[in-house]
Amino acid sequence: xxxxxxxxxxxxxxxxxxxxxxxxxxxxxxxxxxxxxxxxxxxxxxxxxxxxxxxxxxxxxxxxxxxxxxxxxxxxxxxxxxxxxxxxxxxxxxxxxxxxxxxxxxxxxxxxxxxxxxxxxxxxxxxxxxxxxxxxxxxxxxxxxxxxxxxxxxxxxxxxxxxxxxxxxxxxxxxxxxxxxxxxxxxxxxxxxxxxxxxxxxxxxxxxxxxxxxxxxxxxxxxxxxxxxxxxxxxxxxxxxxxxxxxxxxxxxxxxxxxxx
Amino acid sequence: xxxxxxxxxxxxxxxxxxxxxxxxxxxxxxxxxxxxxxxxxxxxxxxxxxxxxxxxxxxxxxxxxxxxxxxxxxxxxxxxxxxxxxxxxxxxxxxxxxxxxxxxxxxxxxxxxxxxxxxxxxxxxxxxxxxxxxxxxxxxxxxxxxxxxxxxxxxxxxxxxxxxxxxxxxxxxxxxxxxxxxxxxxxxxxxxxxxxxxxxxxxxxxxxxxxxxxxxxxxxxxxxxxxxxxxxxxxxxxxxxxxxxxxxxxxxxxxxxxxxxxxxxxxxxxxxxxxx
Numbered sequence: 058x059x060x061x062x063x064x065x066x067x068x069x070x071x072x073x074x075x076x077x078x079x080x081x082x083x084x085x086x087x088x089x090x091x092x093x094x095x096x097x098x099x100x101x102x103x104x105x106x107x108x109x110x111x112x113x114x115x116x117x118x119x120x121x122x123x124x125x126x127x128x129x130x131x132x133x134x135x136x137x138x139x140x141x142x143x144x145x146x147x148x149x150x151x152x153x154x155x156x157x158x159x160x161x162x163x164x165x166x167x168x169x170x171x172x173x174x175x176x177x178x179x180x181x182x183x184x185x186x187x188x189x190x191x192x193x194x195x196x197x198x199x200x201x202x203x204x205x206x207x208x209x210x211x212x213x214x215x216x217x218x219x220x221x222x223x224x225x226x227x228x229x230x231x232x233x234x235x236x237x238x239x240x241x242x243x244x245x246x247x248x249x250x251x252x253x254x255x256x257x258x259x260x261x262x263x264x265x266x267x268x269x270x271x272x273x274x275x276x277x278x279x280x281x282x283x284x285x286x287x288x289x290x291x292x293x294x295x296x297x298x299x300x301x302x303x304x305x306x307x308x309x310x311x312x313x314x315x316x317x318x
Numbered sequence: 319x320x321x322x323x324x325x326x327x328x329x330x331x332x333x334x335x336x337x338x339x340x341x342x343x344x345x346x347x348x349x350x351x352x353x354x355x356x357x358x359x360x361x362x363x364x365x366x367x368x369x370x371x372x373x374x375x376x377x378x379x380x381x382x383x384x385x386x387x388x389x390x391x392x393x394x395x396x397x398x399x400x401x402x403x404x405x406x407x408x409x410x411x412x413x414x415x416x417x418x419x420x421x422x423x424x425x426x427x428x429x430x431x432x433x434x435x436x437x438x439x440x441x442x443x444x445x446x447x448x449x450x451x452x453x454x455x456x457x458x459x460x461x462x463x464x465x466x467x468x469x470x471x472x473x474x475x476x477x478x479x480x481x482x483x484x485x486x487x488x489x490x491x492x493x494x495x496x497x498x499x500x501x502x503x504x505x506x507x508x509x510x511x512x513x514x515x516x517x518x519x520x521x522x523x524x525x526x527x528x529x530x531x532x533x534x535x536x537x538x539x540x541x542x543x544x545x546x547x548x549x550x551x552x553x554x555x556x557x558x559x560x561x562x563x564x565x566x567x568x569x570x571x572x573x574x575x576x577x578x579x580x581x582x583x584x585x586x587x588x589x590x591x592x593x594x
Contacts, residue, residue: 218411221381226477227401227428236427240415317414317457 105287113287130272134257137196149208170202178267187268199260200253207249211242244315251307258300323393326355331387347373349538358511362524365534366580372485375517379403379483392480404479408486412458412469419454421469425476444472464495481513504555521573533575536582
């Protein structure tokens with residue numbers, strides 16, 4: 058049986074055909090969109106031609122200083138994401154290493170992470186105002202608690218034998234965590250971080266729509282007021298592109314630095 | 319240090335595991351086991367699967383605590399795991415993020431008795447001892463299971479333990495690799511002159527490797543017979559040892575012992591089923 062076929066059950070394929078097929082889906086999507094718009098199946102006022110969206114994006118970048126809003130959003134996302142990560146990684150490790158922290162924090166974290174973040178936005182604005190800190194707070198609320206549990210799971214999946222080997226080689230618990238557990242879980246931790254970073258982009262738009270006078274979300278929301286559909290879609294498109302690029306960059310890093318996998 | 323104290327003394331060790339659930343009674347896995355081992359001796363713990371021999375080895379290694387009894391290694395009471403008690407597991411424990419050589423060098427990482435240059439030297443030495451020079455720069459995911467176990471053995475030796483505790487290290491390997499590694503392990507233990515406790519349920523493996531076999535009963539584990547293999551099979555063990563008459567007789571004797579234990583285990587399970 059030829060497994061090196063795109064149609065074989067759990068078959069393999071070459072990188073080139075993967076890339077080609079992935080591109081096909083994009084082309085198909087854009088073609089469909091163009092047809093719907095061109096023949097006004099959906100009025101162009103609501104669904105502009107793809108080209109109009111690109112044009113709008115270009116106009117926003119060159120004339121409306123949209124690049125600055127992009128940078129602001131990127132900075133907010135990364136700031137909040139790094140804050141979440143810096144806090145979640147040590148706590149997650151502690152929770153997996155010591156029962157006291159695990160049993161103490163897991164139930165409450167599990168509870169908080171099910172609180173809908175959009176519902177918390179008004180509260181966070183009352184607490185933090187409409188400055189930068191409220192946006193960071195929204196993103197932090199939306200990622201920190203999820204990330205702690207992901208990190209805890211990553212750490213727990215490190216084989217028990219690895220830890221026992223650490224002991225019998227003379228390592229102390231702190232050395233086992235640093236040199237064995239953290240190193241063994243690193244690939245899956247990078248995946249957890251990548252997924253969480255993606256969520257940040259959802260929450261930042263929510264936060265910027267509700268209360269902001271800058272950022273991609275703010276631009277999308279203010280364009281809506283004038284029913285500038287191409288501009289609104291250009292804003293959404295920008296988030297999509299940033300997400301795709303970041304994701305691919307982290308995946309590349311993953312392949313490059315975890316070659317042993 | 320007590321002059322009369324042997325290199326390793328296991329003194330009246332018992333172990334009971336608490337089980338989850340309301341109706342489950344605690345399970346006793348080891349019942350008052352005592353044994354001595356002298357320095358450089360190769361001991362095999364042989365017994366039916368699940369009899370508690372691995373648990374006893376883990377207690378010797380300090381990874382489990384006994385409910386009763388004490389362990390003394392080189393005159394000191396065993397209270398927890400450390401570098402003096404090296405372990406090799408059945409599961410592959412070489413670290414995938416390190417190359418073969420770096421894995422072996424990791425064994426020296428927490429040694430404060432030697433410096434960096436000497437650590438490199440030791441890593442190289444054990445790399446050669448297990449014959450993996452050509453694979454020094456390979457990640458361990460790229461080499462075979464047998465090689466991974468050799469890496470694990472070398473890493474453990476590089477830590478400079480007093481005793482080597484091996485829990486069915488060749489259990490997951492194919493017959494040829496297994497035989498090759500058994501032979502290589504004998505060579506290594508001869509060169510290193512280290513005490514070894516080797517846990518297995520494979521009779522041939524036990525007879526081929528051991529100076530002494532400690533034959534365990536079904537759960538709860540007690541030592542039912544100590545077989546002085548070295549008295550029956552004299553001299554250096556080689557590939558042809560397994561074809562000698564002495565080996566053959568001893569193997570049959572040990573196998574019969576194993577069978578009677580396995581039968582006891584089956585009977586016990588059956589009677590429990592009937593009770594339920």
